[in-house]
Every structure is written in C-alpha cells, then in structure tokens.
Amino acid sequence: MELTRNITLGVYLPGDTTIHRLDPRTKISAAMVLLALLFFIKTYTAFVFFAAFMAALVLLTRIPVKYVLSGLKPMLPVLLIMWLCQLFLQKPPGSEIIFSLWIFKASDAGLRLGTLMSIRVILLYLVVTVLTMTTSLVELADGAEALLKPFRKIGVPSQELAMTGIIALRFVPTLAEELEKIVKAQMARGVAFDRGNFIQRTAKIFPVLLPLFINAFKRGEELITAMEARNYTGGSGRTKMKVLKMCRCDAGAFIVLFIFAAGMVALIVMVGPPY
Amino acid sequence: MSIKITGLNHSYKAGTPFEKQVLFDINLEIGQGEFVGIIGPSQAGKSTLAQYFNAIYVPVRGKVMINGQDTADKNTDLVKIRHAVGYVFQNPDYQLFKPTVGEDIAFGPLNQKCPREEVEARVREAMETVGLDYHTFYKRDIFSLSGGQKRRAAIAGVLACRPQILVLDDVTAGLDPQGREDILRVINKLHRDKKITIIFISSSMDDLARLAKRIIVMARGRIVMDGPAREIFARVEQLKALGLEPPQVIEIMHRLKDKGFSVPLSILNLEEALEAIRAVLKKTGVDQAWS
Numbered sequence: 309m310e311l312t313r314n315i316t317l318g319v320y321l322p323g324d325t326t327i328h329r330l331d332p333r334t335k336i337s338a339a340m341v342l343l344a345l346l347f348f349i350k351t352y353t354a355f356v357f358f359a360a361f362m363a364a365l366v367l368l369t370r371i372p373v374k375y376v377l378s379g380l381k382p383m384l385p386v387l388l389i390m391w392l393c394q395l396f397l398q399k400p401p402g403s404e405i406i407f408s409l410w411i412f413k414a415s416d417a418g419l420r421l422g423t424l425m426s427i428r429v430i431l432l433y434l435v436v437t438v439l440t441m442t443t444s445l446v447e448l449a450d451g452a453e454a455l456l457k458p459f460r461k462i463g464v465p466s467q468e469l470a471m472t473g474i475i476a477l478r479f480v481p482t483l484a485e486e487l488e489k490i491v492k493a494q495m496a497r498g499v500a501f502d503r504g505n506f507i508q509r510t511a512k513i514f515p516v517l518l519p520l521f522i523n524a525f526k527r528g529e530e531l532i533t534a535m536e537a538r539n540y541t542g543g544s545g546r547t548k549m550k551v552l553k554m555c556r557c558d559a560g561a562f563i564v565l566f567i568f569a570a571g572m573v574a575l576i577v578m579v580g581p582p583y
Numbered sequence: 584m585s586i587k588i589t590g591l592n593h594s595y596k597a598g599t600p601f602e603k604q605v606l607f608d609i610n611l612e613i614g615q616g617e618f619v620g621i622i623g624p625s626q627a628g629k630s631t632l633a634q635y636f637n638a639i640y641v642p643v644r645g646k647v648m649i650n651g652q653d654t655a656d657k658n659t660d661l662v663k664i665r666h667a668v669g670y671v672f673q674n675p676d677y678q679l680f681k682p683t684v685g686e687d688i689a690f691g692p693l694n695q696k697c698p699r700e701e702v703e704a705r706v707r708e709a710m711e712t713v714g715l716d717y718h719t720f721y722k723r724d725i726f727s728l729s730g731g732q733k734r735r736a737a738i739a740g741v742l743a744c745r746p747q748i749l750v751l752d753d754v755t756a757g758l759d760p761q762g763r764e765d766i767l768r769v770i771n772k773l774h775r776d777k778k779i780t781i782i783f784i785s786s787s788m789d790d791l792a793r794l795a796k797r798i799i800v801m802a803r804g805r806i807v808m809d810g811p812a813r814e815i816f817a818r819v820e821q822l823k824a825l826g827l828e829p830p831q832v833i834e835i836m837h838r839l840k841d842k843g844f845s846v847p848l849s850i851l852n853l854e855e856a857l858e859a860i861r862a863v864l865k866k867t868g869v870d871q872a873w874s
Contacts, residue, residue, distance in 0.1 A: 321600065371600070372599075372600055374598075375599050375600055378599065486677070489672070489674070489677045490677045490678075492634065492639050492672070492677075493670075493672045493677045493678040494678070495639055495665060496637055496639065496665055496669070496670040496671075496672070496741065497665075497678070497690060497691040497694060497740060497741065497744065498662055498665055498666050498691055498694035498695055498744065499694060500661075500662045503662075514680070515680050515690070518680040519676060519677055519678070519679070519680050522676070522680075523676055523677075526676075
C-alpha cells in the first residue's frame with residue numbers, strides 16, 4: 309500500500325562517502341554537465357561508457373543499488389509505451405522494416421532510437437538521484453544559490469529561485485505521504501482503485517487529487533506566513549551560517565569530470581550513427 | 584461481525600534502507616457490539632493495527648479474519664469489508680472533497696451502488712446522527728465548515744455506508760471541549776442505539792474513561808494490556824511508566840487517598856467520583872454543606 313516506498317526523488321540518505329563530502333556546487337555543476345552530455349550522445353558505445361561511469365558513482369555512494377533502482381519502478385510503464393511508440397512509428401529515410409505486428413511495422417531505426425531513448429531516461433534518473441541522495445536540501449539550496457549568484461547582477465533572483473526549487477523537492481516525500489493518507493481515507497469509503505476500466509480508474513483520481521491540491525495550497529500559505537514571521541524578505545543581504553568551501557576532493561572530482569566529458573565529446577564527434 | 588487477529592507483524596518500507604517493524608506478534612479478538620478503546624503513546628502502532636480492521640492493510644505475516652473471512656485470501660471482497668467496517672480518520676481534510684456537504688456524505692453510499700432514494704435517506708440519517716441539521720448543511724460548501732463541523736461531516740460520510748463496525752482514529756484530537764462533547768455524545772449514541780461495534784483510538788484517557796468498556800494499551804508495536812476499562816485504569820503506575828496520563832478522575836482519587844481519605848481507586852467517571860467523595864464526606868460528617 310505504501311506509496312512512498314518508491315519515491316526516491318528528494319530523499320536524502322546521509323553518509324560519509326567521497327561523493328557525500330563533495331561541495332554541492334561541484335555536484336550540481338557535475339550533474340548539469342552530465343545531463344547536457346546525455347542529450348548529445350547517440351551511440352550504444354557512448355551509452356555503455358556513460359552507464360559504467362554512473363555505475364561507478366552509484367557504488368561510490370554506498371547506497372544499496374536495489375534502493376536506487378527501485379525509484380525507476382513507477383516510470384517503467386511510461387518508458388515501455390515510449391519505446392513501443394519509437395519502435396513502430398519512427399521511419400526515417402534509409403531505415404528497414406525488421407518485423408511487423410498486425411498493422412504495425414517496426415523499423416530498425418525505431419528499435420535503435422527507442423532503446424537509446426529509454427537508456428537515456430534511465431541514466432537521467434540516475435544522475436538526478438545520485439545528486440539528491442548524497443546532498444541534503446540545505447546543501448542543494450546553498451549550492452544552487454552560489455552558482456546562480458553571478459546572475460543576480462542581471463536581475464535573476466538567485467536566492468529566491470534556489471529556495472523555491474528546494475522547497476518543491478523537500479515536499480515531494482511529504483506530499484507522497486499525504487497522498488497515501490488520502491487514498492486510505494477514500495479506500496475506507498469504498499473507492500476501489502484497483503478495479504474498473506481505464507476511464508473509470510482515471511475518474512477515481514478526483515477524490516484523491518482534490519484534497520491533495522487543497523492541502524498543498526494550505527500548506528504553502530502556512531509556510532509563507534512562517535517564513536515571513538521569521539523575517540524572510542528575499543535573498544538580498546541574507547548571510548549564511550555555514551559557508552561553502554571547496555577542498556581537494558572537489559579538485560579531483562572536477563578533473564575526473566573533465567576527463568570523462570572530454571572522452572564523451574570525442575566519442576560524439578568521431579563516431580556518428582547513420583541516422 | 585467480529586475481528587480476529589493472530590500473529591500479526593508489520594514492517595514499513597520492507598526491503599529498503601528505511602525498513603522499520605511497527606507491529607510485533609499481535610493477537611486480538613473483538614466481538615460484535617463491543618466498545619473497545621485503543622490507547623498508547625504516539626508511534627505505538629495503533630493506527631497501523633487499526634488499518635488491518637478494514638483491510639487497508641492485508642497481512643504479510645500473520646492472519647486477519649474479519650467476519651470469518653481471511654483478508655489475505657484473494658477471493659475475499661475487500662471493498663465489501665470496507666463498507667462493513669467504517670474507518671474515520673483524524674483529519675477530515677483528507678476525506679472531504681465534494682463541493683457540498685450533502686454530496687460528500689453521499690459519496691460512500693453511491694460507491695455501494697445504492698439507488699437514489701436510499702442514498703438520500705442515508706445522507707439524511709447520517710447528518711441527523713452527527714448533529715448537522717439537514718436543511719442548514721446539506722448544500723453548504725465544505726470550505727465554510729468549522730473544524731468540528733468538518734469532523735462531523737467526515738463521520739457522517741462514513742456512517743452513510745451503514746457499517747457494522749466503526750473505527751475512530753483519534754477523532755477528538757484538537758477539538759475544543761464543546762466539540763469534543765458533541766463527538767463523544769454521537770459515538771455513545773451510535774453504540775447504544777444502533778448497536779455498532781466501536782473501536783476508539785485515542786491518546787486521551789479521559790475520553791476513553793467515559794465510554795470504553797474494554798481497553799487495549801499498546802506500546803512500541805505490542806499489546807501490553809487488554810482488559811475491562813476499570814481494571815486497566817487502576818494500573819496507574821504501569822500507565823505512567825508507559826508515558827500515559829491516567830484519567831483525571833483517577834488522578835484525583837489517588838491524590839485524595841494519598842492525603843488520607845479512604846476513597847476507592849477504581850473509578851471510571853465523574854459521577855462515580857462524586858458518589859465516592861460524598862460517601863467519604865458523609866462519614867466524616869461534613870455532609871450538610873456539600874450535598
């Protein structure tokens with residue numbers, strides 16, 4: 309029954325590994341670089357190297373692999389649908405039909421693009437999860453704020469943006485818990501969420517979505533009042549209790565990142581697929 | 584309509600780094616027409632246990648039989664069980680969602696596929712039972728209700744399903760004394776007049792002292808006491824050790840005893856306490872001024 313079981317997004321697991329000890333600015337920039345790379349790599353070879361790199365990172369965090377992968381479970385149906393769409397609908401010039409099912413014809417390009425896309429999504433999830441599992445919310449907020457600070461000069465509200473993002477992440481597990489309570493309350497009145505055809509089941513989302521949204525708005529209002537009561541007036545002039553400091557392991561991390569990124573870029577540029 | 588639980592264990596997030604066992608070897612039987620209070624310090628596992636009563640949780644280790652049916656059996660219709668065992672949660676905001684009170688109360692019976700006229704009749708009956716006047720509240724916006732009114736609306740919503748067993752999970756928490764009185768009166772009426780089995784989870788000993796005939800005390804996932812109310816409340820030292828405050832009347836009786844008055848300690852409510860104090864005062868001759 310527990311819906312919060314597979315919510316791994318936003319869940320922080322404290323630890324004392326190398327990755328945990330890195331400055332959040334390092335981790336956030338690394339995550340951005342990795343995410344950017346992910347969108348440009350197009351070959352199985354490149355993905356294999358990327359996956360190996362991610363596997364090494366996950367192992368370094370010493371978080372149980374089973375737990376890290378469990379967060380993928382909710383995504384699997386969507387991934388499958390996307391894969392099937394690519395398989396049967398992609399027909400770029402030069403591709404060949406490899407098999408057909410009823411009126412659907414699968415192309416080899418579709419198979420390749422679909423599989424690569426699915427792998428890309430999984431790796432994306434891993435990058436974000438490694439970041440959130442090894443970096444506490446306060447660290448993430450500080451890191452994001454520090455990275456955005458130069459943009460304040462052109463009017464970007466760096467601190468406020470970082471705060472908003474972190475609050476959103478912080479509430480994902482809370483909202484999931486609340487969702488579970490609401491589901492239980494409606495189950496208790498006879499709503500069978502596991503029965504009915506697709507349309508009926510979709511309609512059953514209302515007794516759950518409405519209380520969830522209403523409570524989320526109420527919570528938001530309370531939070532604003534609480535923050536204002538403690539004198540929060542935005543980011544300008546705000547000081548910090550703990551100031552971020554980079555150390556030697558960060559330099560090391562940047563070097564590793566640079567080598568990896570260079571390798572990936574080389575792969576992208578040199579080995580391109582026919583389509 | 585009875586509940587029988589044997590060897591029940593429950594863990595949250597089993598198989599993850601956050602795994603936590605919250606119920607340890609629970610054995611318990613609740614029969615038709617009983618009024619059982621479940622009490623314990625917070626995180627004792629009361630709500631978790633109660634959610635086995637209406638098959639929100641289905642046992643992985645242990646057995647739960649409701650009305651003779653095994654909830655873990657794939658052939659058991661769990662939705663039917665949830666209609667027969669009503670569960671009112673503490674926070675009505677997790678349950679109320681329809682625009683008006685009437686529509687929300689009707690939600691339960693409509694899920695039970697009741698015909699229109701019967702739905703109307705049940706809504707009316709439920710509103711009357713909880714003390715929400717039909718004409719005033721039927722078309723009211725749920726956002727315009729006070730905390731106590733929302734709670735009553737939530738209870739009405741569950742009552743409209745005509746359950747034979749009613750689980751009330753900490754429904755008096757956070758209510759002002761009047762609100763509390765109103766709810767307790769409703770619950771008493773349900774038990775007395777409609778003969779519904781009541782399972783009342785609370786952290787307030789005073790509420791339980793008033794109504795419950797049998798008390799189950801839980802602590803750290805286990806049942807530590809299970810017996811008639813009078814007997815359980817008398818075990819003041821044990822209750823205090825668990826972090827539970829005994830009912831105020833009992834506390835007063837104990838203090839009077841400590842000061843040398845020979846008052847009985849197995850008191851359940853205010854009336855009995857008054858009787859006992861009067862008896863003692865009569866004996867010492869201070870009767871006239873206080874009668």
